[in-house]
Amino acid sequence: TYNLPIDNFHSGTNTIELRGTNIHVAGGFIKINYIGGVEFANFTRYSFPGVKGAINVYDGMYIPGQLNSMDILLHLDSDEDVFLNIGNVTVYNGTTNGEENITISNSLLSSLLDYNSLSSETVPIRIGLINASFQSLTQNADVFSVTDLSGSMEDFCDGGWDVVWCCFFGPGYQECKDNATACQSCGGTHIPKLSNAQEANRVLVNSVLNYSGNRVGLVGFRWTTLPDDYHPLSDDNNSLIAEIDSWWAGGGTCICCGINRAVQGFQENWSDSTVKAMVVMSDGIAGTECSEQGTGDARQDAIQAACEAKNNYNITVYAVGFGEGADEATLQSIASCGGGSYYYSTIDQIAQIYSQISQEIIASYQEQTIQVQGAINTTLYPDSYIAINYTSPASNVYGLKAVVEEQFDDAYHASFDIPADVTISEARVTSYSGPRWTSRVFANNTLVYDLSKYGDEFISLGDPYFVYIPPSLLQTGQTNTINLTTGTTPDNSTQGSAYNKVIYTAFKNATSFTPVLARADGCNWTIDFYDDTQINISVPSNYNGNEQCSYTSGTTGTIASSQDALQVAVLELLRELDFNSDGKVDVKFTSQDLQLSTNEIVDIPYVWSTEVEVRTWV
Numbered sequence: 001t002y003n004l005p006i007d008n009f010h011s012g013t014n015t016i017e018l019r020g021t022n023i024h025v026a027g028g029f030i031k032i033n034y035i036g037g038v039e040f041a042n043f044t045r046y047s048f049p050g051v052k053g054a055i056n057v058y059d060g061m062y063i064p065g066q067l068n069s070m071d072i073l074l075h076l077d078s079d080e081d082v083f084l085n086i087g088n089v090t091v092y093n094g095t096t097n098g099e100e101n102i103t104i105s106n107s108l109l110s111s112l113l114d115y116n117s118l119s120s121e122t123v124p125i126r127i128g129l130i131n132a133s134f135q136s137l138t139q140n141a142d143v144f145s146v147t148d149l150s151g152s153m154e155d156f157c158d159g160g161w162d163v164v165w166c167c168f169f170g171p172g173y174q175e176c177k178d179n180a181t182a183c184q185s186c187g188g189t190h191i192p193k194l195s196n197a198q199e200a201n202r203v204l205v206n207s208v209l210n211y212s213g214n215r216v217g218l219v220g221f222r223w224t225t226l227p228d229d230y231h232p233l234s235d236d237n238n239s240l241i242a243e244i245d246s247w248w249a250g251g252g253t254c255i256c257c258g259i260n261r262a263v264q265g266f267q268e269n270w271s272d273s274t275v276k277a278m279v280v281m282s283d284g285i286a287g288t289e290c291s292e293q294g295t296g297d298a299r300q301d302a303i304q305a306a307c308e309a310k311n312n313y314n315i316t317v318y319a320v321g322f323g324e325g326a327d328e329a330t331l332q333s334i335a336s337c338g339g340g341s342y343y344y345s346t347i348d349q350i351a352q353i354y355s356q357i358s359q360e361i362i363a364s365y366q367e368q369t370i371q372v373q374g375a376i377n378t379t380l381y382p383d384s385y386i387a388i389n390y391t392s393p394a395s396n397v398y399g400l401k402a403v404v405e406e407q408f409d410d411a412y413h414a415s416f417d418i419p420a421d422v423t424i425s426e427a428r429v430t431s432y433s434g435p436r437w438t439s440r441v442f443a444n445n446t447l448v449y450d451l452s453k454y455g456d457e458f459i460s461l462g463d464p465y466f467v468y469i470p471p472s473l474l475q476t477g478q479t480n481t482i483n484l485t486t487g488t489t490p491d492n493s494t495q496g497s498a499y500n501k502v503i504y505t506a507f508k509n510a511t512s513f514t515p516v517l518a519r520a521d522g523c524n525w526t527i528d529f530y531d532d533t534q535i536n537i538s539v540p541s542n543y544n545g546n547e548q549c550s551y552t553s554g555t556t557g558t559i560a561s562s563q564d565a566l567q568v569a570v571l572e573l574l575r576e577l578d579f580n581s582d583g584k585v586d587v588k589f590t591s592q593d594l595q596l597s598t599n600e601i602v603d604i605p606y607v608w609s610t611e612v613e614v615r616t617w618v
Contacts, residue, residue, distance in 0.1 A: 045386065045387050046386040048386075049382060050380060051379065052378075054129060055129055056128045056129070058126055058461075060464020064392050064468070066119045066391045069106040069388070071106050074102040075099075076381070081130035085127070085462065087117075088454040089112050089113055142274045143278065143361060144217040144265055145205075147220050148221060148322070149222050149229060150252055151249055151252075153194050153249040155191065158189045159186070162186075163188035167188070194248075198245065202244055203351045203355050204216065206237065208358050209240075210494050215274075217231055219261045221255065223252035224257050253288065259309060259334075262309075263313060267313075275361075279357055280334060281322050281350075282320075282322065283322040285299070306333075306338035310337065317335060317339065318340035318342075319340065319343070320342075321345065322345055322350060326344070355411045397425045398507060402507075404506060405502070406501060407500075414500070415480070418477070422508045423506065426468070429482055429502050431465060431467060432496065432499055433486045436494070437486060439490070440484070448468075506586075508576070508577070513569070517563050518563040521547070522543035522545065523560055525551070526552060527551045530588070532584075534552075549571070557574060557575060
C-alpha cells in the first residue's frame with residue numbers, strides 16, 4: 001500500500017503513471033477519500049489504462065443494468081495490428097497511421113455483441129497486439145520447507161501458575177499442552193505453535209504440488225538436523241504430510257543447519273530445469289554455529305548460509321518470523337541475501353502466510369508473457385474509453401453511506417457478517433489473479449462469474465480486477481461467504497490470493513436515544529475510522545469543557561460520564577456506525593462536513609410516574 005501526497009492532486013483530471021522497464025502490473029486500485037460536498041454519478045464510462053510500449057491489457061468492466069448502447073474511442077499510435085475483445089468477440093483490429101482516434105459506433109457494436117448477455121454482468125476486456133506471441137511459460141519448481149522444531153515451538157497452555165497446577169492435578173500437563181479444551185477447562189489460553197506450523201507446511205505442500213511436475217522437500221531443525229525430521233524432494237503428497245505429522249518440538253535452534261541441509265537436499269536430487277526455492281521459518285534466535293560457514297557467530301552463519309544458497313546454487317530463500325520471539329533482523333537479512341521476501345507472522349496467521357509464499361513462488365515460474373520481435377513502439381493513450389448507456393432499477397436507498405472492506409480469510413474465500421439494519425447498494429470482490437485468470441466467483445454458493453462462458457482459451461480473454469456481486473445475493477443480519485478461484489483453463493482451477501477483498505456499499509439510518517440522565521454537557525471526542533485515520537471533534541460543536549471521550553480501534557468506546565446524555569447518545573450512535581464492531585467507524589466524516597447536533601428535553605421532574613384512578617358506581 002502506498003500513500004500518495006494529496007498536494008500532488010488538483011480538481012479536474014489527474015494522471016498517475018507507473019514508469020520502468022518490463023513493467024508487469026498484476027492488479028490494484030487507487031482509493032480516494034473525498035471531503036464534503038461531493039456527488040457521485042453512476043458509472044457510464046470505462047477508461048483504458050495508458051500503455052506506452054507493448055500493449056497487453058487484461059481487464060474487465062461492469063454494466064450495472066440493461067445495456068442500451070455502447071460507443072468506443074481508441075486513441076492509438078501503432079504500426080502493429082491491435083485487437084480489442086469484449087467478452088469473446090473481437091470488436092476492433094487494425095493499425096494506425098501515426099496517432100489516431102478510432103471511433104467504434106453503437107450501430108457496429110450492437111451488431112457484434114449480444115447486449116442482453118452483457119447486461120448486469122462483469123465483462124472481460126482484452127486489448128493487445130495481434131502479431132505478438134502470447135504463451136504461458138511453465139517451469140517446474142523444487143521447494144524445501146525449512147522449519148524450526150526447537151523447544152520453543154511446542155504447543156502450550158498459557159495462563160500462569162494457577163493454570164499449571166490445575167493442569168498438573170487435573171487433565172494432565174501434557175494434555176493441556178496438546179488439547180485446547182483441556183487447557184481452557186483450567187482457565188488457560190491454548191497456544192498451538194507447532195500445530196499451526198504443521199498446518200502451514202501442509203498448505204505449502206498442497207499448493208505447490210497442485211501443479212504437475214513440482215516437488216517439495218522438508219527439513220526440520222533443532223540444535224542440528226535429524227534424519228527423522230527430513231523428507232527428500234518428492235511429489236508424493238501423502239508421504240510429505242505424514243512426515244509433517246510426525247514432527248515434535250524440542251532442543252535448540254540451528255538455523256544454518258536447516259539451510260545447509262536443504263541445500264544438500266537440492267544437490268541430492270538436482271534438476272537443471274527447475275526453479276529452486278526454500279522457505280525458512282523460525283520463532284527464536286539462532287544459537288548454534290555451523291562449520292560450513294565458520295563466521296564464529298550463529299546468526300551470521302545463518303545469513304551466510306542463505307547467501308551461499310543463492311550465490312552458488314541460485315536457490316531463492318524466503319524467511320518467516322513466527323511469533324513475538326522471532327529474531328526478525330536475522331531473518332530479514334536471510335531473505336535479503338537469499339533474494340527472497342521476508343514475512344512476519346503471528347501464530348494464527350502462519351498458514352495464510354505460507355499460502356501467500358507458495359503463490360509467490362508459483363508466480364515466479366508460471367506467468368503469462370508476451371513475446372515480440374524487434375522494436376515495439378505502440379501507444380494506447382489513457383483518454384481511450386468505452387462509453388455505455390444503460391437502464392438500472394430505481395434506487396430507494398437512504399441513510400448514511402459506508403464503504404466496508406472485508407479481507408479474505410484465506411486464498412479461497414471470505415466469510416463476513418453484514419448488520420441486519422443496513423441496505424446494500426453495491427458489492428464487488430477484488431481478485432489478485434497474478435499470472436492466472438479469475439475463473440469463478442460464488443456468492444453464498446450462487447455462481448456470479450464464470451469466465452469459461454466466454455470460451456476455453458483464456459489467453460484471448462480479459463481478466464477483471466473487480467468482479468461485481470448482485471446485492472440481492474448478500475444477506476443482512478447473517479454470515480455471507482464469497483468463494484473465488486483462478487486458473488489458466490476451465491479445467492485448471494486453483495486458489496487466488498489471501499489479499500483479495502470484498503468491498504460493499506451500505507446505507508444505514510442511525511439515531512440514538514438515551515434514558516433520562518442528570519446532565520447533557522458534551523465531550524471532546526477522538527474517533528478512529530475504518531481507513532485507520534482519526535478525527536478529534538467536540539460534541540456539541542460549542543463544547544468547551546475538558547472531558548475526553550473516545551471511540552478507537554479494538555474498543556467499544558469510552559466516555560467520561562455515564563450520566564451525561566450527550567456522551568451516551570454519541571457513543572451509541574458511533575457503535576451503530578461501526579458495522580463490524582472493531583472500534584473503527586465505517587462512515588467517514590470530518591469536523592468540517594459533519595456537525596453532530598442534538599435534541600434534548602429538559603425540566604423532567606421525575607424519571608417515574610404514578611397514576612391514580614377514582615371510580616364510582618351509581
